[in-house]
Amino acid sequence: MGWESRLTAASADIDLIDILWRQDIDLGAGREVFDYSHRQKEQDVDKELRDGGEQADTWAGEGAEALARDLLVDGETGESFPAQFPANVASITEAVPSESEPPALQNSLLSPLLTGTESPFDLEQQWQDLMSIMEMQAMEVNTSASEILYNAPPGDPLSTNYSLAPNTPINQNVSLHQASLGGCSQDFSLFSPEVENLPVANSSTLLPLVPSNSTSLNSTFSSTNLAGLFFPPQLNGTANDTAGPELPDPLGGLLDEAMLDEISLMDLAIEEGFNPVQASQLEEEFDSDSGLSLDSSHSPSSLSSSEGSSSSSSSSSSSSSASSSASSSFSEEGAVGYSSDSETLDLEEAEGAVGYQPEYSKFCRMSYQDPSQLSCLPYLEHVGHNHTYNMAPSALDSADLPPPSTLKKGSKEKQADFLDKQMSRDEHRARAMKIPFTNDKIINLPVEEFNELLSKYQLSEAQLSLIRDIRRRGKNKMAAQNCRKRKLDTILNLERDVEDLQRDKARLLREKVEFLRSLRQMKQKVQSLYQEVFGRLRDENGRPYSPSQYALQYAGDGSVLLIPRTMADQQARRQERKPKDRRK
């Protein structure tokens, strides 16, 4: 750039500069190439005029057991159920007091389970917080997958018996947000005809891989005393005959919320790119860290290993192909040394790192001199540029593969011409200006030695300027290469971070499924106990209480009271509002 500006300042060098111009023009560079230079030159001239024309140019330059248990007997889906449960029921049944027994005994038996319903709320709250974060990713819901999940074939027992009621607030596109709000689930009663089917239906969505043997659900529940969970007592026969049409259950809301949460989880799973099978398998893969196949095959970083190997293998070829490396000045270290665009690479250049040595080996592009090595990066196959701007492509072709005839004629003249064409602009300039040392020295020598070198020779102002320019450009070229490599390395690290985060997210998702399942089982136990206790209560005439008129009320101190249903309903509504208000 700036060397032309010396045109006006150093008339003695006009001839040399003319030569340089001619060279550039010969090399295909038109005068317009120097337009900017002209502007710069004008500025320089102005500056010089202002400064009195005296200044020289210094151009600035990450529980198998739980899984096993669950897979054995689920009360809801036929998938799993805790083996210890019947034993618990038996013990509790024995302990169920007659109406004359004091409530204290009941408390001692029931309170541990009943109080256990507190923490799940907090747990769910935490999960909902987490899910709300995840939800921030506005991902499109896979409708087709939803259809598979929610629209089972008519012949399917699950769908036949437990399909969603038409007016259920759950639709195929139920979103995490909708479920998380819990507005609808909170209003449900477990014994409500509209809702009693809901949990089963939800479960069917959760476990699409479980054989549809749900026709045996009733027998399954009877045998496990769990039928009261999902069916009104008049249906499973464990309660009295006077049951009304609606038997609200104090645990219905909790259970439903958990179910809805699972729906939202499934939804999330779909949104997150899991297919229905993958989502259902989530529950079966707790032990498998790689339960999810994160498709990283397209990630550049996944190419690292192959790239690394190819890079290491290319290191030798880079030096062996030095003669054809005119297009690249990369050294073995990945191109941090400066080779001044020349055809030779000396040791100094081969080692020529400039402090920063990232994992450049990943990048085939960093050692692309052998195009065959680009096979590991198909999208880079085309890379193989020639950036010796001073060479015509034809010249380069002949340079890479000199025909035998040419070699035969191989006169020194042509060889010199060949070498001449291999040289960079700066080398041409240096030669034209008769700089008495190599560009490598100019660029790579420490300042002190560089200055020493300059002092050894009597150099004109134009020569000194050119030398400084060469040094500046050379160093900046290496800096630019390092900068670009650092950028690529940063991108790779970020890609790795993204993959790690995706793995963490998948793990958290699996953990949530596990927690929700535990919660569901706990609620089932409590519900079963409720039914057991209520079914055995007798009034003064020895008749069972009607679930439509009475309900068991859990007191804050752990005691259990038998209160009229209307009172229970009022209190239930009051409790439902609290969490809603809390969410607001």
Place this chain on the structure above:
DNA sequence: GGGAGATGTCATATA
């Protein structure tokens, strides 16, 4: 001929 990617260069900021 034009787009994409690689590279060189300049200007500028910072150490």
Place this chain on the structure above:
DNA sequence: TTTATATGACATCTC
């Protein structure tokens, strides 16, 4: 202040 280095922006080149 000088020098080296880092980086955005642009120009140019090759495919």
